[in-house]
Amino acid sequence: MPAAPPAVRADGVVKRFGPTLALDGVHLEVAAGEAHALVGRNGAGKSTLVSVLTGMERPDTGTVAFSGESAPSFGDTAAWRARVACVYQKLMIVPDLTVAENLFLNRFTGTGAINWRRLRARARELLAAYGVEVDPSARAKDLGVEQRQFVEIARALSFGARLIILDEPTARLDAGGIDRLFDKLRELQRQGVAFLFISHHLQEVYELCDTVTVFRDARHILTAPVSGLPKEDLVAAMTGEGAPPGAAGAAGAAALPRQATAAGGAEPVLRARALAVAGAYEPLDLAVRAGEVVGLAGAAASGNTAIGETLVGMRTPDGGRVEVRGTAVRTGSVPHALEAGIGYVPEDRHEQGLVPGRSVAENATLTVADQLGPYGTVLPSRTRRFAQRMIESLDIKTSGPSQDVDGLSGGNQQKVVIARALARDPGVLVAIKPTAGVDVKSKDALLGVVRRVAEGGSGAVIVSDELDDLRVCDRVLALFHGRVVAEFAGGWSDRELVAAMEGIEPEERAPQQEQGGRQTQPADSDTSDQPHQPEQPDEPDQRDQPEKGQQA
Amino acid sequence: MTRPTSTAPPATAAEGGAAVEKKPQLQLGGVEIDLGRWRDFSLVPVIFVLGVIGFIVSPAFLTSDNLIGVVQQSTELGLLVLAQALILISGRMDLSLESTIGVAPVIALWLVLPAEGGRFTGIELLPSGTSIILCLLVGAAIGLFNGFLILKLRVNGFIATLGMLVMLRGLHEGITGGKSIIEVPESFAYLGKESWLGVPAAVYVCLGLYAVGGLMLGYLRHGRALYAIGGNPEAARAAGIRVDRITWIVLAIGGMLAAFAGVLYTGHYGSVSAGQGKDMIFQVFAAAVIGGISLRGGRGTLFGALTGVLTLQLVINVMTLAGVPAEWTKFLNGAIIIVALVISRFVSGEKQD
Numbered sequence: 001m002p003a004a005p006p007a008v009r010a011d012g013v014v015k016r017f018g019p020t021l022a023l024d025g026v027h028l029e030v031a032a033g034e035a036h037a038l039v040g041r042n043g044a045g046k047s048t049l050v051s052v053l054t055g056m057e058r059p060d061t062g063t064v065a066f067s068g069e070s071a072p073s074f075g076d077t078a079a080w081r082a083r084v085a086c087v088y089q090k091l092m093i094v095p096d097l098t099v100a101e102n103l104f105l106n107r108f109t110g111t112g113a114i115n116w117r118r119l120r121a122r123a124r125e126l127l128a129a130y131g132v133e134v135d136p137s138a139r140a141k142d143l144g145v146e147q148r149q150f151v152e153i154a155r156a157l158s159f160g161a162r163l164i165i166l167d168e169p170t171a172r173l174d175a176g177g178i179d180r181l182f183d184k185l186r187e188l189q190r191q192g193v194a195f196l197f198i199s200h201h202l203q204e205v206y207e208l209c210d211t212v213t214v215f216r217d218a219r220h221i222l223t224a225p226v227s228g229l230p231k232e233d234l235v236a237a238m239t240g241e242g243a244p245p246g247a248a249g250a251a252g253a254a255a256l257p258r259q260a261t262a263a264g265g266a267e268p269v270l271r272a273r274a275l276a277v278a279g280a281y282e283p284l285d286l287a288v289r290a291g292e293v294v295g296l297a298g299a300a301a302s303g304n305t306a307i308g309e310t311l312v313g314m315r316t317p318d319g320g321r322v323e324v325r326g327t328a329v330r331t332g333s334v335p336h337a338l339e340a341g342i343g344y345v346p347e348d349r350h351e352q353g354l355v356p357g358r359s360v361a362e363n364a365t366l367t368v369a370d371q372l373g374p375y376g377t378v379l380p381s382r383t384r385r386f387a388q389r390m391i392e393s394l395d396i397k398t399s400g401p402s403q404d405v406d407g408l409s410g411g412n413q414q415k416v417v418i419a420r421a422l423a424r425d426p427g428v429l430v431a432i433k434p435t436a437g438v439d440v441k442s443k444d445a446l447l448g449v450v451r452r453v454a455e456g457g458s459g460a461v462i463v464s465d466e467l468d469d470l471r472v473c474d475r476v477l478a479l480f481h482g483r484v485v486a487e488f489a490g491g492w493s494d495r496e497l498v499a500a501m502e503g504i505e506p507e508e509r510a511p512q513q514e515q516g517g518r519q520t521q522p523a524d525s526d527t528s529d530q531p532h533q534p535e536q537p538d539e540p541d542q543r544d545q546p547e548k549g550q551q552a
Numbered sequence: 553m554t555r556p557t558s559t560a561p562p563a564t565a566a567e568g569g570a571a572v573e574k575k576p577q578l579q580l581g582g583v584e585i586d587l588g589r590w591r592d593f594s595l596v597p598v599i600f601v602l603g604v605i606g607f608i609v610s611p612a613f614l615t616s617d618n619l620i621g622v623v624q625q626s627t628e629l630g631l632l633v634l635a636q637a638l639i640l641i642s643g644r645m646d647l648s649l650e651s652t653i654g655v656a657p658v659i660a661l662w663l664v665l666p667a668e669g670g671r672f673t674g675i676e677l678l679p680s681g682t683s684i685i686l687c688l689l690v691g692a693a694i695g696l697f698n699g700f701l702i703l704k705l706r707v708n709g710f711i712a713t714l715g716m717l718v719m720l721r722g723l724h725e726g727i728t729g730g731k732s733i734i735e736v737p738e739s740f741a742y743l744g745k746e747s748w749l750g751v752p753a754a755v756y757v758c759l760g761l762y763a764v765g766g767l768m769l770g771y772l773r774h775g776r777a778l779y780a781i782g783g784n785p786e787a788a789r790a791a792g793i794r795v796d797r798i799t800w801i802v803l804a805i806g807g808m809l810a811a812f813a814g815v816l817y818t819g820h821y822g823s824v825s826a827g828q829g830k831d832m833i834f835q836v837f838a839a840a841v842i843g844g845i846s847l848r849g850g851r852g853t854l855f856g857a858l859t860g861v862l863t864l865q866l867v868i869n870v871m872t873l874a875g876v877p878a879e880w881t882k883f884l885n886g887a888i889i890i891v892a893l894v895i896s897r898f899v900s901g902e903k904q905d
Contacts, residue, residue, distance in 0.1 A: 314790060338792040352790040355783035357851055366780055366791035369773035378773045420791060 004032040005068030007163040007194035008053060008084065013062030015048050022048040025062070026220040028196075028213055030163060032067070035185065035195045037205040037226070040215035041238055041467075041498070046198055049215070050165055053196070055080035067162065085156030086165040087149055095141035099123060102140050103155050130154045131187060146177040150184065157193065164188075165196045170204055171301050182208050200299045202234060202502045216240055231504060232495065239467070239494035267325070269459040270342070270428040272311065275320035275331075280306035281482035283320060288428055288459035293450060295473030296463045297501050303482035305347055308432045308463035312344035313337035314352075324427055338367055343426030345418050347433050347463075353417035354405050361387035361401035364419040390419040394449060411442025418449055428459040435469055447472045465501060467494050595843065595859035602866040610873035620752065622862075622869050624820065627758040628653070630861045631813035632832060633839045634758075634765055635806035637857040640840060641769070642802050643782035643849030644702065647713040647833055649810040651720035652694050654828035656811035657818045658724050660687035661733055661740070670735045672728060680737040684815055687740075691811025694720065695804035702803070703796045717833070725826055734823040744819015754816045761809070766854040774798060783850025835885060839864045842892040864888065 007030045015023040023045045030036040040046050051057035053064060055074065064071040072079030093102045100116075100123035123136035132150040140148060149169060156164055166185075170178045185195055185208065197209055205212055206226055214221040214237040221237045268287035276283040281303030288294045298304035309315040311322055316332030322342075323329065330336040337344070346352035354363055364387050365372060372386065373379040387401035396415045398408060405416055414434065421429060431450060435443040451472050454460045462469050470476050478486040478500035486500040606613035613619075632649050639646050660683045665674030678686065694716070701712040746753040768775035780788040781795050789795050818824050843860025845852030867888060868881055876884070 312790075334789060335792040335794060344790055346787075346790045352784075352786040355780045355787050355850065357783055358779055362776070362779070366788070366793070369776060372773070373771070376773055377771050378776055379771070 006030060006065075007032045007034070008064065008066050008196075009068075010049070010053065010064045011062055013049065013052055013059045013064070015045075015052060015057060015059050021218050023052070023059070023062075024218040026215065026218070028053075028220070029223075030194050030196055031211075032162065032194055033189055033192045034211060035189055035197060035209045037197045037199065037209040037212040038215065039199065039202065039205060039212060039234070039238060040221075044215040044238075045218040046215055047167075048218075050086055050167060050196075050198070053165065054084055054086045081156075082160040084163045084165065085152075085159065085161045086167060087152045087156070087169060088167050093140045093148060093152060093155075096139060098137050098139055099127075099134055099143070099151055100136040102151060103127075103136070103158065126158050127151075127154055130157060131184070144177070146173055146181060149181065153184075153188070157188070162192065163194045163196065165198070167198045168200065168300075169197075170199065170201065178204070200502060202231060202499075202504060205234075206231070214238055231499070235495045235498050235502070235504075239498050269325055270311070270461070271323040271326075272307075273321050273323070275307070275310060275317050275322060277303075277306055277310055277315060278318050280315075281479070284484065286461075286477075288461055290457050290459055291454050292475065293454045293460040293462060293473045295470040295476035296461060296479060297465060297470050297476050297497060298463075298479035299465055299501050301481070302479040302501065304463045304465075304479045305432055306482075307479075308347075308430050308461065311337070311461065312342050312430050314344075314346075338424060338426075341424070341427030343367075343421035343424060343429040345421045345429065345431035345434050348436070349410075349413055349417045353420075354413060356406050357404060359402045360391070360396065360398050360405055360408070360416055363405050363416050364390050364401075365423060367420050368423040386423070387419075390423065394419055394422075395445065409439075409442075411438035411446070414438050414442065414446060415449075418446065422449075422453065426453075426458060428461065429453050430461045430463070432463040433466070433469070434462060434464070435466060443468060467497065470497065592844065592853050592856045593859075595856070595863050598863055599859060599866060602863065602870055606866065606870045606873060609870060613870070613873055616750075618869070618873075620750075622865050623755050624752045626861050626865045627752070627754040628813045628817045628820065629832065629835055629839065629865065630758050630858065631761065631809050631816065632829075632836045633843070633857050633861050634762060634854065635809035635813075636836050636840050637843070637845050637852060637854055638765065638769075638778065638802050638809075639806045640845045640847060641782050641849060641852055642778040642799050643785060644709050644799060644803065645713065645847070646695070646698055646803060646806050647710070648694065648698060648716035648720055649806065649836065650829045650831070650833035651717045651724065652691050652807055652810035652829075653814040653817060653832065654824065654830075655720045655724040655727075656687045656690040656694070656807075657740070657814040657824050657828070658727050658733065659690045660684070661736065661824065662727055664737065665733075665735060672731065672733045672735060681739050683737055683740040684743075687811045687815055688808050691807040691809070691814075692804045693807070694811075695807025696800065698807070699800035699803040703800055721830070724828075728824070728826055730826050732823045732825045736818055736823060740815065741819040741822060744816040745822065746819075752820075754820065757816070761812075762854055762858055769854060774801075778802065779850050781849075782846075834889065835864060838885065838889040838892060841889065 008028070009030075010026070010028045012025050012027060013023050014021075014025050026045065026049060028036075028038070028049065038046050038049070048057065052059045055072065055077070058074045066083040072083070094105065097105070098120075100120045103123045103126060104119055120136045127134055127136060130150075130153070132147075132154050134143065134147050134151060140151070143151065153164055169181060173181060182204075189195065195209075197205065199205055209226050211223060212226050212229065212234065213223040214234065216238060217240070221240075267290065269290050270286070270288040272284055272286040274283040274285065284307060286294070286307075296304040296307055306315060310317050310331070313329075313332055313334040313336060320331075321328050322331055322337075324340040324342060327340065329340040329342070334344070350356075355366070361383050365378075365383050368386065369378055370376070372382045384401045390396070391398060391401065394415045396408075396419065397412050405413060408416065414437075418431070418434065421431070429450065434450065435446050438446065447469065450460050450462060462473055464470055474490055476488045476490075476492065476497065477484045478488070478497060480501065480503040485503070486496075488497060488500075603613075632653060635649055636646065661672070662674045663677045663686055664680040664683045665672060666676045667673050698709075698713055698716060701707050701716075702709045743753050743757060748756060769778060770776070777788065777793045777798055780791065780793060781798060785795050814824075814828070817828060839860040840852075840857055841847065841860070842863055843852065843858065844856035845860075864885075867884070871881065871884060872878070
């Protein structure tokens with residue numbers, strides 16, 4: 001195999017989106033028939049590189065070559081498809097068409113009417129050639145995630161592609177599915193197909209891949225054979241550990257946690273007891289004291305976002321309760337959560353935060369409309385005054401309360417969303433990814449606000465996978481597959497936390513964290529004797545599956 | 553395709569970027585505010601120009617009889633547009649309004665008219681003085697049923713209300729046997745036919761309802777919530793607004809307003825014809841869209857909607873006076889809708905799908 005030219009070779013690729021540098025002269029080489037992992041934290045540039053490699057984005061400078069030939073011209077979709085394909089997390093097949101139609105979409109041969117029988121026969125042949133056991137006449141939507149991925153891979157290969165990019169393929173698979181997917185990939189690898197495997201689960205990288213490339217902050221950090229690379233070194237490469245924590249530019253002095261206030265045995269302002277959503281996370285006990293900022297760390301499917309959404313009433317839990325200052329809150333109802341004093345900064349400001357086309361004032365006062373005038377009225381003068389106060393206290397850069405929110409920069413939009421959450425003087429603030437998509441300075445400011453809220457005697461919960469967000473927390477719980485796997489009481493290193501979020505088992509980490517992991521066990525055993533948990537019996541299975549998959 | 557916004561790029565680049573990004577946006581925002589402030593009034597000059605054209609075209613235009621005729625005709629359409637505007641602002645649509653305007657009076661009259669003697673026989677269940685209230689209750693019930701279909705059963709609102717449109721029209725024709733009801737009680741007809749100080753009572757009532765609606769949208773928290781619900785229902789929910797409950801109430805109010813338009817219509821013409829309100833929904837949408845109500849929800853004002861109604865009625869009136877045959881008004885109505893859609897698409901800059 002060494003004789004064959006690499007399946008893909010990218011050199012000196014630079015890609016800029018406006019002011020942000022998404023790829024800074026990166027290089028990548030995937031040998032033919034190799035399983036190559038590409039890892040990096042969010043925003044490291046992985047997705048941008050995938051776009052460049054699949055012809056979706058044109059690099060500013062740099063070259064891409066497939067099997068020694070330079071890449072097709074930009075926009076020649078057919079030529080790109082014959083060289084490379086990407087299986088995204090979101091499946092790209094038409095759900096209501098049959099497997100056969102999906103396989104041959106837009107390339108039915110012959111003229112005139114489609115010969116359905118022949119199409120199905122050809123589909124069956126194609127699937128058989130790659131050992132995919134799927135009925136070609138089944139509707140795509142009736143297939144499982146795993147089968148759909150196989151169909152997509154088969155389709156990609158039928159175009160002639162010898163390089164398949166897999167973007168988080170295991171995120172929605174169970175342990176058995178992961179095993180079968182990996183078996184299939186190894187089989188295809190033997191036929192000379194190369195894979196570029198993008199995953200947040202380092203365990204899987206070690207299991208499947210030959211070589212790993214690490215990106216960080218839009219730059220190539222290292223490429224090394226997996227077998228010779230200890231896990232700690234891999235995590236260190238991803239996090240850039242070694243540099244002082246503040247060097248990244250975020251989490252300035254204002255945002256640093258103050259251990260002293262939090263450590264006091266104050267009464268919890270927010271308490272969750274055996275809170276659970278089946279399929280999202282397991283029964284959780286959580287207490288947030290006044291003056292404390294608690295972080296819920298976890299990758300995309302870890303369940304941390306779901307926990308945040310349950311606390312604020314956006315999701316209805318299957319069991320358990322939420323209490324604010326000792327009083328139970330009706331779960332699954334945002335108005336009740338607000339009334340009880342839970343402020344909410346939603347995950348995506350465009351999705352759940354802002355009302356486009358309305359003014360800053362209006363957006364910032366959505367939650368306090370009942371306090372802006374008598375008898376259900378909303379007085380413009382009071383609204384303006386209220387908004388003005390928010391603009392000043394959060395330093396929102398706007399031409400005035402009546403400016404349209406669409407005209408603000410990302411960081412200022414996010415401040416408006418936070419203003420909305422703080423408008424009611426919440427006893428506890430739940431912020432999901434509060435700094436997503438904002439620049440470094442705004443990030444500092446936003447995290448400073450969260451910190452100030454806590455210092456003012458409230459509690460705060462930050463749900464995030466960003467280390468900078470979590471750094472302001474007094475205490476961080478790391479979640480993996482819906483379960484708290486570790487608890488850090490501050491002073492954690494990036495490496496420890498990332499390892500926990502990536503699901504590397506405690507015994508592979510320092511013993512100190514192992515203890516942290518165990519501390520959370522009572523949460524599970526506590527709830528197992530509660531009668532109102534019908535999904536309890538299933539959960540040990542769910543919990544075991546992913547681990548099994550990774551140990552295999 | 554996530555851009556590396558979350559990890560920290562070199563600080564200088566980010567700062568520079570932020571500065572570059574912010575400036576034009578602020579300016580852009582300033583321009584938008586100005587545009588937004590004046591967008592409500594954009595039809596006022598159009599109405600003025602139409603007036604001038606009308607004056608040139610026919611000496612009959614600027615007579616009080618003609619103008620009163622125009623505003624009176626605007627009241628029935630205006631109430632339907634008011635109803636539709638509230639529903640559109642909260643991000644929904646209700647096609648069945650055009651049938652409600654007919655069927656609500658029919659049911660109300662059926663409940664109060666004597667069982668024998670007249671051309672149309674009712675069941676005389678209740679005294680005739682209650683007919684207006686009954687009519688409004690029927691409208692509210694229709695709105696609530698629409699809400700049940702859309703919000704509880706989660707069926708597609710367009711198709712559900714289209715089905716209701718046809719069904720209610722059928723109910724109307726079924727009850728009346730396809731005939732007009734001419735025995736309208738005095739109390740029911742009063743508002744539609746009476747004039748106060750030389751101007752039809754319906755005009756005062758209609759303007760009053762627009763004023764109340766406008767004040768609610770601007771100064772009541774539940775009214776203001778409509779914009780949030782229509783603009784971004786998820787954000788509204790995250791801010792603790794009871795989205796479904798409020799939408800349901802809006803649909804019921806919409807039905808009531810349509811029923812009330814039926815009261816005025818019936819009074820105006822002195823009878824309920826079998827086709828009362830037929831095809832009006834097209835004019836309703838035309839007026840709402842011309843008036844700047846976004847079909848995607850969250851945008852528009854009642855003042856704009858009212859100017860839309862007046863513009864549409866003036867165009868029709870001027871055409872009629874100019875001698876355009878009545879057979880062509882439908883064509884023109886359609887053309888106006890298309891032109892208004894295209895204009896609003898490019899003025900607002902947003903795609904309409």
